[in-house]
Amino acid sequence: MESVDRTSGSADVAALRDVAVSIIDISSDVRRKSHNETGVRPLSNGLLEILRVIENHPGITVAEAAARLGRQFSNVSVQLRELVAAGLVTRIRDAADKRYVSLHPTAESQRIKVLLEGAWADALATASGRLSPEERGQIAACLPALRRLAAILAEPE
Structure with a gap:
């Protein structure tokens, strides 16, 4: 696994730390805010x-x-x-x-996946409604890079 050289590019390391913290916070809040509407056992x-x-x-x-x-x-x-x-x-x-x-x-797992992912999308849609159109565009523009990053992180260690 490659690591970041923390002695050079400290601004990059700080930005990546901010990205990681934001992703964790968004994930936690999306799960918390969306779960009640699904009726799915947490x-x-x-x-x-x-x-x-x-x-x-x-x-x-x-x-x-x-x-x-x-x-x-x-x-x-x-x-x-x-x-x-x-x-x-x-x-x-x-x-x-x-x-x-x-x-x-199982089929039940797939049913729950669809419910949860829909609820997650709804939670993000509600929150992103408070962003400017430019901010929503910036998020959309990041999706290919975020998907690629997710795929790299999902690789077995």
């Missing part, structure tokens, strides 16, 4: 992260999910049991090799 950040990895990579194994999240296999396995019990994830054993188990989102 999921912890850890469970939601696992679920989103499985939704984005159907058929992934527990070990692969743990690697993508940078977490211990045993911790992911424990949280995965909760997602299976909630009917959000299914485990499918390979017919040829019973040790191999793939993880798949």
Whole structure:
């Protein structure tokens, strides 16, 4: 993993810190403000992260999910049991090799994903209504770079 040279470009490091803090704050506030309207049982950040990895990579194994999240296999396995019990994830054993188990989102998981992502969009739409048209344009212009950054960050470590 590449790291930022903190001795040069301190303005860049400070700007990246500000971006990271803003993203975390926006994420927390969007989740909090949008959850009540969905009627969906709140999921912890850890469970939601696992679920989103499985939704984005159907058929992934527990070990692969743990690697993508940078977490211990045993911790992911424990949280995965909760997602299976909630009917959000299914485990499918390979017919040829019973040790191999793939993880798949359920129809309920997909339904909740659509509800939550819609509620998140609504929360952002409400808040962005208070921005100027220029500010909304700046956010839209950043989307390709933010998507690329998200893809890089999602790569297994």
